[in-house]
Amino acid sequence: MPEPDSNVTLAIEAAGPSASVAVGRGHAMQHLEPVANAARHDDDLMPAIVRSFARIAASPKDLGTVLVSVGPGGFTGLRIAVSTVKMLALALNCRIVSVYETDAMIQAAPSANTPLAVCLTGKHGQYWTAFQHRGTAFPGQLLAIADVIHTAASEAITSIAVSQPPEHLADLAAAATAAGLHLIEVHPNASHVWQVGCRMVAAGRYTAAEQLLPIYPREPEAVRMWRQRKG
16 A cells, blocks of 8 residues: 655635635645635535545545645634644644735735735724735734825835725725825635745744634624623
């Protein structure tokens, strides 16, 4: 019986509005599989992984490394993805690489070598924002729109990558236009998580299963309202 191919790598993107997985061997990605949007949070992530392994004639026991976007992103998608990765790591003893969604956004942007700001999940006049730093992974932080614009200007950034249509971000779009900044709609998939994650593998930047945590841009609305009512 042949030995398991522990060079099989799996990448998962479930932080954004559309989810996908990618598989391959070593640093060579071989297949990108969409996760059904209507069911991804409940039913289709593991089936998509199984379909992907079948496409490259691999089995779960061959898995050596999982690259996963840990957000910031949607609560349910991240929670399911992180739980799935922990299960795989504990069951199969594979390695984990945590990829920030902001880095995946920068990788997916049309001009990946141009300094960018990345703004995610705006609410109450604030956006989860990261500014591109060469060679540095940085998950970002919540910033008011005025701070986003000021910092972008001070770092000679002319474009802001967003994960929603600009017309849905009226407050940010208006401030950006007034400052001469462009909004670029970007939707990373598992191939972008793959590219960022493989660079992290080369640098030996792994995460232990017990330390793998999703990054949420803010606490759930129900929690915020409970805190508000309780003073």
